[in-house]
Amino acid sequence: MSKRGAPPLGQGALVKRARSNEPPTNQIVISSSGDDRQKGLVRSVTRTSSLEAPIISLSGAHSAEIFSCRFDPSGQNIAACSADRSVSLWRTYPPNTNYGLLSSLHKAPILDLQWSLNSPTLYTVSADHTLNMVDVTTGQRTKKIRAHRGIVNSLDRTMAGGAGIELIATGSDDGTVRIWEGGEDCGKQSIAVFEIGCPVTSVCWGADGQNVYIGALDNEIHVYDVRKNEQVYSLAGHGDTPTSLALSPNGSYLLSPSFSSQTIIHDIRPFSPSPSRIHRVLQGAPAGFENTLLKGAWSKDDDGRRVAVGGADRMVCIWAVESGRVLYKLPGHKGTVTSVDFHPKEPIILTGSKDGTMLMGEIEHSVAM
Numbered sequence: 001m002s003k004r005g006a007p008p009l010g011q012g013a014l015v016k017r018a019r020s021n022e023p024p025t026n027q028i029v030i031s032s033s034g035d036d037r038q039k040g041l042v043r044s045v046t047r048t049s050s051l052e053a054p055i056i057s058l059s060g061a062h063s064a065e066i067f068s069c070r071f072d073p074s075g076q077n078i079a080a081c082s083a084d085r086s087v088s089l090w091r092t093y094p095p096n097t098n099y100g101l102l103s104s105l106h107k108a109p110i111l112d113l114q115w116s117l118n119s120p121t122l123y124t125v126s127a128d129h130t131l132n133m134v135d136v137t138t139g140q141r142t143k144k145i146r147a148h149r150g151i152v153n154s155l156d157r158t159m160a161g162g163a164g165i166e167l168i169a170t171g172s173d174d175g176t177v178r179i180w181e182g183g184e185d186c187g188k189q190s191i192a193v194f195e196i197g198c199p200v201t202s203v204c205w206g207a208d209g210q211n212v213y214i215g216a217l218d219n220e221i222h223v224y225d226v227r228k229n230e231q232v233y234s235l236a237g238h239g240d241t242p243t244s245l246a247l248s249p250n251g252s253y254l255l256s257p258s259f260s261s262q263t264i265i266h267d268i269r270p271f272s273p274s275p276s277r278i279h280r281v282l283q284g285a286p287a288g289f290e291n292t293l294l295k296g297a298w299s300k301d302d303d304g305r306r307v308a309v310g311g312a313d314r315m316v317c318i319w320a321v322e323s324g325r326v327l328y329k330l331p332g333h334k335g336t337v338t339s340v341d342f343h344p345k346e347p348i349i350l351t352g353s354k355d356g357t358m359l360m361g362e363i364e365h366s367v368a369m
Contacts, residue, residue: 049346049362052094055332059357061088061098064109066352068295068339072115075344077136078360079122080352081110087124089136092343092360102139105132111293112154116182118166123182125152131170131180145188150174150199153293154215154244157182158205167191167226169212171200177214179226194224194231201293202244206268207251213268215242221256221266235266237278243287244295249304253279253321255296257309261287263296265307265321280324288312288336292354295339301347302365308349310337316351318363332359 047054064083071078071092078090087110089100108127115122121142122134131147134140150173157168166182175197178190194214202215211232214222221235221242240260247254254266263282267274287294288311296309306327308318316337318328335354342349347363 046364047362048365049343049348050093051348051360051362052096055359055361056096057357057359058090058096058098061090061101062086062356064356065335065354066338066356066358067110067293068112069350069352069358070113070115070339070341071343071350073117073344075346078350078358079113079115079136080358081113081124082356083109085110085126087113087122087134090358092348096360100136100139102134105134105141106130111152112295114155114157114168116166117157117159118164119183121182123155123157123168125155125170127151129172131155131168133182133186142184143186143188145180147178147180147190148172148174148176153200154202156203156205156245158209160209167205167209169203169205171203171214173199175199177203177212177224179212192226192229194222194229196222201241202256204245204247204254207247213245213247213254215245215256217241219258221245221254223268235268235277237264237266237276237281238262240287243293246296246298246307248298249300253304255298255307255309257285257287257294257296259287259291261285261311263307263309263319280319280321282307282309282317282319282324284317284319284326284329285309285311285315286313290336292336292338294337297340297342297349299342299347300344301342306342308340308342310340310351310353312336314353316340316349318349328363330361332361333357 062082069080081087087102106126110126113124120137124132131145133143152172154171160167168180171177177194179192198217204213212224219238225232238258240258242256242258252269257263265280267277267279298304299306310316314333316330333353339352352358
């Protein structure tokens with residue numbers, strides 16, 4: 001694990017700062033040609049977060065595309081994984097330093113990662129068929145598991161009931177989803193295996209940790225009951241492969257972008273009023289022709305009133321869940337936006353791209369939905 005000092009100006013260090021203990025302010029930006037008489041007001045920005053500036057660039061750590069980027073449960077740290085086989089660790093708040101680069105975890109591109117819910121552990125999966133567990137306080141790998149016979153595309157974690165055990169689900173091109181125990185005492189053998197029969201692109205735990213939602217190449221989302229070890233139903237509606245799955249904060253809805261450029265919000269409540277279980281169909285985030293597994297996310301500071309997905313148009317689309325209306329189309333990247341995540345406590349969105357950089361920006365606290 002290499003230690004890094006504060007990045008150069010432009011790599012996460014911007015000039016204006018809104019103190020976290022002060023109310024949101026209007027920051028006025030002035031343009032000047034060197035003559036005081038020619039100064040002009042450019043724009044007034046209403047600050048809504050504790051970030052140093054409304055938009056912050058996190059760059060310089062990766063030499064290839066970023067596949068996944070996520071805030072930790074506290075919102076204080078960020079982790080990103082890349083095709084360059086490394087994981088970068090960043091501070092969310094000033095001075096936004098890239099304080100760690102883990103470069104020897106896998107032998108192939110790292111395709112997804114998740115922060116542990118109960119320990120300083122980072123879970124990563126890769127095209128080298130393995131699942132790794134890393135202690136982020138030391139940067140050392142604590143466990144390496146030969147998890148699958150094919151590329152591992154996705155993982156998710158949950159706390160298992162009242163037992164205090166963290167469970168991990170991994171989905172692979174080998175057509176299976178495997179369930180693992182997390183923590184220091186976990187073994188290298190899966191505790192459950194679900195045979196899907198075609199490559200798995202995404203996995204997501206239900207709110208109670210009893211169901212696993214599985215996106216696959218057959219365009220369906222398979223719902224498995226871990227206790228029964230069998231499929232209980234499936235979610236249809238996509239005309240092409242789902243690229244990722246994300247559970248709403250209240251556990252009632254499931255977000256699924258797809259290769260068809262169509263994003264669906266599924267109603268997964270036990271008694272859905274819709275027979276199809278389709279709550280909303282969203283348009284605006286083009287998937288492109290590269291078959292990238294685009295990762296979507298729910299906002300958390302407003303209890304999931306917004307969802308976001310990146311696109312091949314190098315922009316991020318944010319929708320209002322209830323109306324299906326596009327609220328934002330956010331530019332800034334020079335390549336396909338592969339991954340988005342929302343801060344757990346503030347109106348901040350994090351985006352990662354094929355251009356090897358991340359952008360972190362604040363959005364409005366509340367908008368007309």
